[in-house]
Amino acid sequence: MRKLVVPAVVLTVLAGAVGTAAAAAGPVPPAPADLTGSVANTGIALSWRQPAGGPAVASFRVYEGGAVVRRTATTSAPMQYIGVNTTHTYTVTAVSPAGVESAPSAPFTGTTWTPGMAPQCDEPAPLTVFDVTSSGLSVRWSVGRSSPQLALTVNGRDYGVVPGTSLRVGGLSPDTAYGITLRRVNCDSRDPAVGFATTRTLPGATNTAAAPRNLAVTAQADRSIGLAWSGPTDGSYVHQYAVYDGAYRVATTWTPSATVAGLFHNTVHRFTVAALDVAGNESEHSTVLSPSTAQCPTGPPAPAAVTATAVSASTLRLDWTLESTAGSYTVLDGDSPVATVTDPAAVLTGLAPASQHSLRVVGSLPGCPDTPASAPLAVTTLAGPAGRPAAPLGFHAGQPTIAYAYDADVPLSWTPSAGLAYRLYDGATVVGTYQGSAVTLRTRGAERHQYRLTAVDANGDESPATAPVEVITPFLVAP
CATH class of the missing domain: 2.60.40.10 (Immunoglobulins)
Incomplete structure (x- = not known):
């Protein structure tokens, strides 16, 4: 097979194409934190946490090698079918509704692998211990590439398989040394220990209240989750309750209920609740509850920054952005669909010369209603011969x-x-x-x-x- 050498065609931006927008101004969101990935043979499932504070965040951008490779309106991104035995380094930024982009997160690097060549079960899962008080400590870790089921032990007390990548542990004794161990479960018969850390709680008083119980979901929306629970069974005095999502406190309340806001659609959370005494010391925590926000975003964004480039008298290339995760895109010429693609770019071929088109793009959100259509883009193809070959x-x-x-x-x-x-x-x-x-x-x-x-x-x-x-x-x- 001989490849035909074709002279390069100068690309011409047509009338109506959108140019580069000026940099947006406004408050800068904090950078996403705790970027991690679950690495498999065909891809890397990324997830991260958006810290509280700063302006609201509308979307996130995933970068690889300085280029945006994914835009999403939630705190995860499955990077699928990216090639076996390939190494990828990602960072993530947060974007405010005004279009102001945060600094990048710390990077995450992963290498995809074939099932028969998976890393060994004792591959390390690095532990970080932080926010240590007299009565509690927080732990976070990376899943790695072996069994994602990790069980946590603190001074010999087994907390079982812990969902997610962080947990808050309360009800600890002040001024006491603690050893923290992670082990992989169902990876092999040994359940090997893969993460270790030691710390010492601060001096202070002990919170002797029993753990809150009956933690349950009362409401679920795309940006919030309502929770309710019962107080300790021993009748001990409770000054306040603290709600944690993994290792991070997300609410403090006087009553046994709370609404956790500032979340993102289609995300899983790992809530626990602790009783606080007057000094703020924590009781043991409730059991972990893992609800998710509503799958579909309310008011999804429309595709934007639609541009058209003339390749020849018969061919246009369209590019656009969508600050969300679309399963596919449909290009409309007027009201007629002319292309369905999986990436935010399309080539329209077989067009008549010097013909006028009004092009819009609609995104298909997996399991949700479609996005609104983009603003129409009026373009005219280049002049040239009228003849066109038939499709192969x-x-x-x-x-x-x-x-x-x-x-x-x-x-x-x-x-x-x-x-x-x-x-x-x-x-x-x-x-x-x-x-x-x-x-x-x-x-x-x-x-x-x-x-x-x-x-x-x-x-x-x-x-x-x-x-x-x-x-x-x-x-x-x-x-």
């Missing part, structure tokens, strides 16, 4: 094969016509322009691709694209 026939992908442990070959073929070349797209990216009827692509294993094919005539004008062909590349699983 028979475009399909053969069975991908493993080339090496981490690479795969993807065979693509179609029915050729005389005098035409064929341009292959992966999403909105040109893979290459070819003559003939087939091409085999070398790719990384554990990647997702969405291929489309167009026919290209002697003038360089393209046909409409074929329907997309979805491919997830295989990889070698070690014994």
